[in-house]
Amino acid sequence: MPSSPRPVTATSATLGFFQCAVPAGFPSPAADHTQKRIDLNEHLLLNKDATFLFRVTGESMRNIDIFDGDTILVDRSLTPRHGHIVLAIVDEEFTVKRLHQRDGVVRLLAENPAYASLEFKDGQELRVWGVVTCGLRKLLNA
Template sequence: MYSIISAPIPLTMFESLVPAGFPSPAADHAQKRIDLTEQLILNINSTYLFRVQGDSMEGVGIFSGDTIIVDRAITPASSNIVLAEVDDEFTVKRLFKRGQVIRLLAENPKYPPLEFQDGQELRIWGVVTYNLRKLY
């Protein structure tokens, strides 16, 4: 687990959209400075970074080695991707809640849903808000 840097880190943001298909001719290249903390963090005092290990969430683009941003101040809702603590071990899964039924769902068909038995302890530690992945 990592804590979030509290000092602003301004970066240059180009206002033009970048096509992922064919290049756009002569776009306006206006730019401004932005702070990634302001863009990625909703609640600075309740936000943490975690490094992911494993492949259970690859279906939503979270891969082993990625860094996720987790916010503890967001109330978890069904279908949110959450950092959960199951019997004192962390896991990242999609939350399923319907009535009294709670499951944690992997986003990889290799893994069955986590269904809870009497005596098992589940704590939703926080909601995953972003995934940071290094591309090079």
């Protein structure tokens, strides 16, 4: 059984938030630069007592921009549904995949064609541990 993760510690974390779009193409000289403060807990967490952080290893989800070394937020209070990205336990190991549930068939789909999807047959156990709600990636290691 994988080790028991601890919930995210939801301390007060507020950052300045500029209420203007930041163009990735041509800048707009007329942008409104109004600033306010936002609480990252309110912005990122749906249920702080049921949210956990995990570090991703591997490249099976790269086509949906979840890369090796990224951090994901996983909420255990959400009901997993078809199409959700989930953290699952398969053969006593955690894995991140897209949940596929159609016509009595359950699969965990990789989002990288180099990786096989997992299909479950009668008698095999799949435990969906939680639903991935957010991915975080550092762009600069300072």
